Amino acid sequence: MKNYVSILGLTVIGALSLPQSAEASLISLNPRHFPGTECMKKAGTMGITPHAEIYNAATASNLSVVCPVLKEIPTGGMSGTITYIDQSPNTLWCIAGCDDGTTFQSTTVASTENDAEIHTMSTGVSAPGSDVSFCHFRCTIPPKNSGKASYLIGYSGK
Amino acid sequence: MNRIILAVAWGGFGVLAPAAATAQITTEDDHIVGQLSDGPLPGSACLVKGTSGSAHFDDGSMANEATTEWLYVTCPVVSTGQGNTIGDSAKEGVYFVDDSPDNLVCTIMAESASYDLFNSLASLSVSNDAAVHRMTGGASGVATFEQGSTHVDCTIPPKDASGHESSIKGIYLTDDGYPDRDYRGYVQLPGTNCRKVGTDGTLEFASDGSVYNSNTTPLELDCPIPTGMGDNPNNVGATIASTRVWYLDNSGNYNMDCTLRVEDGTYMNQLSQWSGTPSTAYRAMNFYGSNTVAALPDGFAHYRCTLPGGGTNLRLVSYSWVLG
Numbered sequence: 143m144k145n146y147v148s149i150l151g152l153t154v155i156g157a158l159s160l161p162q163s164a165e166a167s168l169i170s171l172n173p174r175h176f177p178g179t180e181c182m183k184k185a186g187t188m189g190i191t192p193h194a195e196i197y198n199a200a201t202a203s204n205l206s207v208v209c210p211v212l213k214e215i216p217t218g219g220m221s222g223t224i225t226y227i228d229q230s231p232n233t234l235w236c237i238a239g240c241d242d243g244t245t246f247q248s249t250t251v252a253s254t255e256n257d258a259e260i261h262t263m264s265t266g267v268s269a270p271g272s273d274v275s276f277c278h279f280r281c282t283i284p285p286k287n288s289g290k291a292s293y294l295i296g297y298s299g300k
Numbered sequence: 301m302n303r304i305i306l307a308v309a310w311g312g313f314g315v316l317a318p319a320a321a322t323a324q325i326t327t328e329d330d331h332i333v334g335q336l337s338d339g340p341l342p343g344s345a346c347l348v349k350g351t352s353g354s355a356h357f358d359d360g361s362m363a364n365e366a367t368t369e370w371l372y373v374t375c376p377v378v379s380t381g382q383g384n385t386i387g388d389s390a391k392e393g394v395y396f397v398d399d400s401p402d403n404l405v406c407t408i409m410a411e412s413a414s415y416d417l418f419n420s421l422a423s424l425s426v427s428n429d430a431a432v433h434r435m436t437g438g439a440s441g442v443a444t445f446e447q448g449s450t451h452v453d454c455t456i457p458p459k460d461a462s463g464h465e466s467s468i469k470g471i472y473l474t475d476d477g478y479p480d481r482d483y484r485g486y487v488q489l490p491g492t493n494c495r496k497v498g499t500d501g502t503l504e505f506a507s508d509g510s511v512y513n514s515n516t517t518p519l520e521l522d523c524p525i526p527t528g529m530g531d532n533p534n535n536v537g538a539t540i541a542s543t544r545v546w547y548l549d550n551s552g553n554y555n556m557d558c559t560l561r562v563e564d565g566t567y568m569n570q571l572s573q574w575s576g577t578p579s580t581a582y583r584a585m586n587f588y589g590s591n592t593v594a595a596l597p598d599g600f601a602h603y604r605c606t607l608p609g610g611g612t613n614l615r616l617v618s619y620s621w622v623l624g
Contacts, residue, residue: 193563193565194600208344278344298598
């Protein structure tokens with residue numbers, strides 16, 4: 143049961159015409175891509191490159207971030223990918239989580255790379271329920287390795 | 301231009317939508333058919349305002365783990381800028397947990413891009429349990445503006461005496477109409493979704509969802525853009541004049557510059573624009589038409605802007621994007 147009351151509504155007068163469109167868009171669904179800068183720092187030292195990538199600027203401690211996923215269909219679970227560079231012998235890993243208010247479900251995925259290449263890892267979370275669900279990635283980026291940083295370039299989900 | 305406010309009362313009650321059938325992209329009732337640009341965002345997308353409270357967002361929601369202080373957040377809503385109402389269809393709303401004897405308050409704000417106008421609706425939670433509840437836009441919804449942005453500002457109470465936290469689980473408000481082909485791939489976000497880069501400048505959030513620099517050292521911002529380039533892999537802004545950064549520049553000595561970048565880790569396409577002579581009008585930097593930027597399949601996109609100073613007279617109001 144929704145349990146709230148409205149205390150105030152504010153409005154201004156500003157009539158603008160609504161758009162008129164003619165065609166339906168029934169097309170295939172594609173994941174929504176976000177650059178790494180959409181992620182929120184939870185703990186650690188986060189750097190941002192000119193290319194909207196985020197990286198761990200620290201030499202000893204992990205960087206932990208939470209990355210909100212913009213789903214295309216509001217209900218159900220989520221499938222997504224994380225694009226990254228892992229230049230550390232330690233693990234860059236992410237938890238994909240979805241919460242529909244009743245159930246929280248998650249999946250963990252981890253990188254085993256240790257090079258300067260761009261990699262992508264895929265993951266998914268099954269539908270917690272049939273109501274609107276909110277999904278995110280929580281990622282841990284390892285510290286620099288001999289001066290070489292690890293990056294979260296971007297991520298996607300649908 | 302000053303905001304003109306007319307206060308009206310509003311009231312409405314409802315229930316959480318019952319479990320629906322498996323999501324169908326042909327379910328018009330839920331706006332799912334047109335659901336190509338906007339969608340639900342978890343509470344962790346909200347930005348903390350000020351220093352009161354203690355944000356806790358490990359599980360994707362935005363909770364206040366302080367014991368005495370309130371937490372103030374502003375939550376960007378990804379909108380399509382179509383000018384349709386929000387909060388009035390099944391499943392739409394602000395999803396929250398109010399496990400406190402105090403009240404959780406949220407205000408849905410629909411802002412005009414080109415005028416200093418807005419529509420808003422404030423709601424007050426009176427629940428005190430661990431269940432997820434939903435605030436809606438009421439039976440009529442909240443009217444949005446064409447190419448305007450939307451945000452939800454919330455005040456989250458502190459933990460109760462038993463240590464129970466209150467939180468914003470997420471927000472799902474869609475202004476995506478049906479049919480919406482002209483707006484396919486369009487997204488609009490308030491300036492508050494931009495991230496501060498580096499240590500210079502002081503990022504401030506204005507009540508209208510815009511941001512400004514209260515310092516005299518330049519503030520660099522990165523404004524992430526949600527894209528689905530596979531939907532429509534044409535160039536950015538090729539056919540629709542809506543790839544823009546809306547701004548206010550009445551600062552005199554300062555100019556704001558922005559660069560739209562599309563990149564995939566290997567390639568980058570970019571285009572820069574800047575604000576012009578001072579004016580009290582809300583204006584837009586345009587990144588469309590002859591200023592087209594080439595899309596990259598599976599690429600990422602963002603605006604990178606610099607606000608050298610100017611306080612509230614130089615503001616990044618919102619930003620938009622569309623694939624042509």
